[in-house]
Amino acid sequence: MRSVDVIIVGASLSAAAAAKRLVDAGLETIVLERKALPRHKICSGILSPRGHRFLLENFGPLPRETLHEPTACRGVTFHFPSMVSMSMDFFGGTTPHLHRKYSDHWAIKQSGAEIHDETSFAGLTDNGDHVLVHARKNGEPIEYRARQVIGADGPSSLVIRSIYPNYPKQIPWFFVGQKFHEIIDCPLDTEYFHFWFHPGLGHYTWSHARDGRQIVGVGFKRGDNFARKHANVVNYLADKHAVKLQPHAEDEGCAENFGPSLINRYVFGKGNVLITGQAAGFLNMIGEGMSCALHSGAISGEAIVEARLRNRPVQEMYRKMVASEVLRCSDQWNPLKIAFDRPHEADFPAALMALSWRDRAKVLRDMWRFVVLYKEFKWGRQIARAALQRPWLRGYSMQKWM
């Protein structure tokens, strides 16, 4: 059995950031990834400026193969049922449009950790002074022994389920699906990621250009008909935005743990097991998760290093150190912060103020209807209620963290 300092589960961005901190501190680190690398990851790939800075500072300039076409994104355009559209540029210029298959592989290699791909985490036993990790490679069981384990295995985290079997039942889940279309004519600006605040289309509806095709994506709940929801959006785009697309050539989808950052239900682990990235609940508003995956991942690695140096329990260290990232992520949902501060990386207040008074009123009314009056989802109403009951001015209670 291989015995190392730290095992990280998942070979994505949060894992790369955690691994970088551990390897830099001289800790022997193995990353387990269930798929063969480089692996596909469903994602729009629009990296926020903060995420971009993290990659540059920690891993260096991005090689060309880590980018899709168009290679950069200028910002986000919100579209409303009243037909007002509002484009917001990212602070500090354009950001990269990541090809996750190659960007994640590049980052994890740059971290210097040892990578065991096609190796699925299957469970663990925390024995206090070490953790036994049970995995499977080519169908055969394989075991590792580590001082600490980091679960960086994304929204459906098996590491979380191995320490908190009931956790998935306690948080809201939703599904996203996207289809890839050849373009006949598409007036949507290719430099922006487009998002619709339209209850008639769904709670999460987006479109953007990639490698000469147009992606049209929708969020839906269990039991919904994805094909029907998607067709509804395609018809709406044709009708209202003159977007003409060929029937889709490919599609894909996945389950998402949307909402923990809004209702402050993060999960950071137990004993010698830390949870980070989207598995922990980090997902910024409108589903931007790479920057907080990178930062929370780095903090999980730093927490292990610090706990060893100071001879403190690793959970105590991680929860203290990750509090700043929690605040940053949850502040993105705070209406007071949105109105009077800049919790996002694109300038919403400036874009709003650039509109006429009439259009501003329409936008605010449409957003209010979208967030609060959204009737389709029981959990949507729960989230809206929780958001409105938040003690916005008092900061965030730590009690809901697991």
Ligand SMILES: Cc1cc2nc3c(=O)[nH]c(=O)nc-3n(C[C@H](O)[C@H](O)[C@H](O)COP(=O)(O)OP(=O)(O)OC[C@H]3O[C@@H](n4cnc5c(N)ncnc54)[C@H](O)[C@@H]3O)c2cc1C
């Ligand atoms: C449709 C869609 C569009 C998105 N668009 C954007 C965007 O434009 N910008 C943005 O910032 N974010 C976007 N996101 C969110 C972003 O993709 C995630 O938040 C981010 O990838 C989370 O990173 P992570 O490191 O926490 O985990 P993940 O990227 O989810 O990676 C987890 C890794 O763990 C591996 N794994 C899982 N289980 C096991 C196991 N049992 N054993 C071993 N390995 C395992 C997986 O194969 C994977 O490699 C989007 C998400 C979706 C679904």
